[in-house]
Amino acid sequence: MSDDHRPATLFEAVGGLDALERLSETFYRGVLADPLLAPVFKDFTATHVRHVAVWLAEVFDGPADFTGELGGHQALLSAHLGLNITEEQRLRWMELMAEAVGRELPEDEVLRKRVLEYFDWGTKIAEDVSASSAGTDLGEPGPTPRWGWEGLK
DSSP, X not given: OOGGGSOSSHHHHHTHHHHHHHHHHHHHHHHHTOTTTGGGGTTOOHHHHHHHHXXXXXXXXXXXXXXXXXXXXXXXXXXXXXXXXXXXXXXXXXXXXXXXXXXXXXXXXXXXXXXXXHHHHHHHHXXXXXXXXXXXXXXXXXXXXXXXXXXXX
């Protein structure tokens, strides 16, 4: 798709919240069946799929409902405390997400690349935060990051 025919936001380009929910469902089906990743998600609930989709919607310049209803950036980071995510787990997470992106998002190479760049960036932060114990004060992380056609805004 040429730049002049591309939607203004990644949220629009992926197909909105419905598409992000499908992406999240497909991804977590793989995660929960994966011996390396399933232990990280031992407390997984069905609402997690929706919460991830709502987070991604906000990151990709859609509605700010994660901040408005689910605790914002602080809550997202805090949820990773104490998980002790390894680099091997992060890379496997990325493999499974790349497969889900290939199945669920529009066939737009630039769109898929930008989305996966966000996940690479975000999973490095999650891995870093996960090394701190639950209850660690992370300070004020600032607003939810926004990711667009040029990367981090």
